[in-house]
Amino acid sequence: MKLPTRVLYVDLKRHSFSVEDRSDLFQYYIGGAGVGINLLRENCPEGVNPLGPDNPIVFAVGPLVGLYPLASKTVAMFKSPLTGNLGESHAGGRSAVAIRSAGYGAIVIKGTSETPIYLAISDKDVKFRDASGIWGIASSITVGRIIRELETGAGTRTIMRIGLAGERLVRYASVITETYRHFGRLGLGTVFGSKRLKAITVSGNHGFEVSSRKQYRETYDDIYKRAVESPVMKKYHDIGTSSNIMPLNLQRGLPTMNLKVTTSPEAEHISGENLAEKYLGRRVACAHCPVACIHIAALREPYENEPYFYKTTMIPYDYELIYGLGSMLGVFDEKAMLHLIDHVEIWGLDAMSTGVVLAWATEAQEKGLITEVETLGLALKWGDADTYVKALEHIVKQPNDFYAALSFGVEYASERYGGADFALAFGGNEMPGYHTGPVGYIGYLTGARHSHLDGAGYSIDQAAFKDKLPDAKTSAAKLLKEEAWRQILSSLVVCFFARGIYDKDTVVKTLETAGHRITSEELDRIGLEILREKNQFKVREGFKPGKLRIPGRVFETASPLGKVDERYIRESMAEFYKLLNAN
Amino acid sequence: MTRLNVVDSDRCVGCQLCMFACNRRFGEGGLAKSAIRVKSAGGFERGFVVVACRACPDPPCMKVCPVDALKPRKGGGVVLKSSKCIGCGHCADACPVKAVFWDEEANKPNICVHCGYCVSYCPHEVLTLKEAETI
Numbered sequence: 001m002k003l004p005t006r007v008l009y010v011d012l013k014r015h016s017f018s019v020e021d022r023s024d025l026f027q028y029y030i031g032g033a034g035v036g037i038n039l040l041r042e043n044c045p046e047g048v049n050p051l052g053p054d055n056p057i058v059f060a061v062g063p064l065v066g067l068y069p070l071a072s073k074t075v076a077m078f079k080s081p082l083t084g085n086l087g088e089s090h091a092g093g094r095s096a097v098a099i100r101s102a103g104y105g106a107i108v109i110k111g112t113s114e115t116p117i118y119l120a121i122s123d124k125d126v127k128f129r130d131a132s133g134i135w136g137i138a139s140s141i142t143v144g145r146i147i148r149e150l151e152t153g154a155g156t157r158t159i160m161r162i163g164l165a166g167e168r169l170v171r172y173a174s175v176i177t178e179t180y181r182h183f184g185r186l187g188l189g190t191v192f193g194s195k196r197l198k199a200i201t202v203s204g205n206h207g208f209e210v211s212s213r214k215q216y217r218e219t220y221d222d223i224y225k226r227a228v229e230s231p232v233m234k235k236y237h238d239i240g241t242s243s244n245i246m247p248l249n250l251q252r253g254l255p256t257m258n259l260k261v262t263t264s265p266e267a268e269h270i271s272g273e274n275l276a277e278k279y280l281g282r283r284v285a286c287a288h289c290p291v292a293c294i295h296i297a298a299l300r301e302p303y304e305n306e307p308y309f310y311k312t313t314m315i316p317y318d319y320e321l322i323y324g325l326g327s328m329l330g331v332f333d334e335k336a337m338l339h340l341i342d343h344v345e346i347w348g349l350d351a352m353s354t355g356v357v358l359a360w361a362t363e364a365q366e367k368g369l370i371t372e373v374e375t376l377g378l379a380l381k382w383g384d385a386d387t388y389v390k391a392l393e394h395i396v397k398q399p400n401d402f403y404a405a406l407s408f409g410v411e412y413a414s415e416r417y418g419g420a421d422f423a424l425a426f427g428g429n430e431m432p433g434y435h436t437g438p439v440g441y442i443g444y445l446t447g448a449r450h451s452h453l454d455g456a457g458y459s460i461d462q463a464a465f466k467d468k469l470p471d472a473k474t475s476a477a478k479l480l481k482e483e484a485w486r487q488i489l490s491s492l493v494v495c496f497f498a499r500g501i502y503d504k505d506t507v508v509k510t511l512e513t514a515g516h517r518i519t520s521e522e523l524d525r526i527g528l529e530i531l532r533e534k535n536q537f538k539v540r541e542g543f544k545p546g547k548l549r550i551p552g553r554v555f556e557t558a559s560p561l562g563k564v565d566e567r568y569i570r571e572s573m574a575e576f577y578k579l580l581n582a583n
Numbered sequence: 584m585t586r587l588n589v590v591d592s593d594r595c596v597g598c599q600l601c602m603f604a605c606n607r608r609f610g611e612g613g614l615a616k617s618a619i620r621v622k623s624a625g626g627f628e629r630g631f632v633v634v635a636c637r638a639c640p641d642p643p644c645m646k647v648c649p650v651d652a653l654k655p656r657k658g659g660g661v662v663l664k665s666s667k668c669i670g671c672g673h674c675a676d677a678c679p680v681k682a683v684f685w686d687e688e689a690n691k692p693n694i695c696v697h698c699g700y701c702v703s704y705c706p707h708e709v710l711t712l713k714e715a716e717t718i
Contacts, residue, residue, distance in 0.1 A: 067612035067613075068612075069600070097599075100613070101613055101614060145625075145626060148626065155622030156614055178627055179626055179627040179628055205686075205688070206688075207606065207611045207613040207615030208611055208612035208613040209611050209612075210610065210611060213610030216610065217607065217610070228706050282630060283596045284597055285596040285597055285599075287598070288599060288600065289598050292596035292597075292598060292707070
């Protein structure tokens with residue numbers, strides 16, 4: 001039986017690597033987030049500069065990867081240059097299967113290379129390739145095209161890379177993998193850039209044994225059947241995550257124009273239904289996922305100066321991208337929105353952070369906090385995507401102090417220029433697209449990643465549309481329970497969309513076939529433990545839960561559950577941390 | 584006799600469930616023993632190519648095997664006699680569609696037996712199993 005327990009340590013300064021068996025970590029923490037946070041604690045000294053050589057990048061996968069459908073995520077851990085504490089970001093594509101097939105459960109990358117490089121990791125060795133010739137290439141897509149031709153492993157490899165935003169250290173730069181998947185949040189691309197690491201390819205040929213062939217096949221068939229028959233999976237296959245635009249707009253929970261409003265009569269244009277009907281050109285899946293939730297628009301446009309000359313661009317769209325670069329900026333012309341998404345992909349930026357930063361800048365200019373002196377002549381205006389495209393380039397290249405401030409995130413920019421009340425970040429991370437009610441916000445505030453995915457507070461709000469909102473303490477307990485369980489899912493590295501399929505019994509059963517015996521009680525305990533460790537890391541790096549800022553805008557704009565009550569949020573947060581830190 | 588058939592690679596989403604299914608026939612996870620491969624047609628934006636054995640009536644892979652480890656299969660393609668194989672790799676080189684894959688651990692080719700196990704795990708109707716045409 002072979003669990004993925006080997007850890008590859010790469011030193012970018014010395015261009016050397018070593019391998020260590022860390023069964024100790026994998027047997028206790030399973031993989032992914034659990035192993036990731038422990039490798040981060042071991043390898044990230046207290047108080048390091050997130051952009052210095054001592055900030056490690058950790059990638060971790062888990063024991064179900066390559067064995068079962070929908071277990072295809074890679075967890076990245078690092079110290080975030082955006083928030084200054086925990087950086088954790090997940091991506092799919094082919095990354096997880098590639099890492100395990102190369103014979104590894106985790107990869108730890110340390111140091112800074114003196115010259116630009118990219119890494120080619122296989123089951124045989126690690127090559128440190130000179131990337132001087134591709135450094136400075138602005139487009140993440142072009143970088144992928146070049147490396148695809150240079151390296152082997154077509155069909156089973158991952159190619160993680162950064163665009164110019166990562167090189168120029170925009171604090172919310174992303175790492176793009178397989179063209180359409182991202183380690184989007186909290187600035188992993190920035191850390192790549194700080195290490196002069198343009199890309200990483202991983203491939204390999206290892207097979208994975210199971211404890212019982214018969215039980216493996218039976219369990220597999222059960223999961224496969226449930227996956228292809230599930231209505232949730234069908235929803236994400238047909239329209240994709242963007243099927244949530246219209247419901248959120250109808251519920252008046254879709255943050256629009258920097259959350260001045262929460263609905264728009266024009267939302268239909270950027271809805272998943274409209275995009276599918278007019279533009280859907282292809283669906284793509286992560287490795288081992290029957291759902292294929294990744295939806296790609298084919299945008300056919302003429303070249304301006306030449307008649308009958310067209311280009312077709314394939315642009316991915318998802319709920320959060322449409323929120324960030326569509327509704328949040330008042331861009332309801334779907335073609336203009338797709339353009340904006342395309343540029344964000346090319347530069348390699350986090351779509352949510354970018355949208356929130358531009359939305360704040362638009363309102364700041366509206367209110368006169370900044371003028372065209374700061375914006376270098378741009379008049380930022382809701383819905384004006386062409387101007388936003390120009391502003392994006394300035395954020396990446398930072399020609400003046402103002403754009404440099406924007407490249408640090410909305411928290412920093414509003415500290416410099418004012419307008420904190422409408423700077424929509426929580427714990428330093430720009431908000432996702434749900435203004436559903438108080439519990440969503442409690443989730444953004446208390447979640448270890450300040451993400452809607454941590455404890456899914458928005459779903460507690462949404463359940464209260466029909467029912468009653470639980471009291472503040474109950475909400476806290478529910479959030480904590482969900483976030484703790486999700487530590488298990490992200491240690492197995494199962495996609496959260498499959499959380500209904502991977503219930504506790506299924507997890508125990510699949511782990512058993514993978515060679516990992518564990519009880520469901522142990523799962524609960526370890527989930528909570530991982531969450532505590534993540535929070536301990538944050539506190540160690542200066543995170544102060546008691547001092548979390550809540551932008552006033554949240555209380556001004558009514559949610560589907562009415563005006564959001566600050567006392568409810570504060571009470572619930574206090575309870576959350578009390579429960580989290582209780583023995 | 585049946586043979587594997589790629590009906591419509593434009594429907595392919597690149598999930599690779601066929602590859603994992605093929606490997607699972609040997610009761611293990613991963614892709615090391617898979618005899619089918621899905622790769623992008625030059626990046627995910629261009630869609631996918633399904634590389635699978637065409638069940639040639641006169642298989643080029645067989646003709647270059649120096650030890651007669653590959654025998655003609657009824658309905659097209661070849662059957663591998665593993666004990667004879669010396670792992671020289673000529674078969675993989677000779678296949679014009681590059682559908683002979685390699686098991687690095689065993690140092691032997693992964694040869695498609697046209698069993699159709701992969702077909703039952705393709706949720707997007709890319710693959711079918713059809714009767715081999717008689718010549």
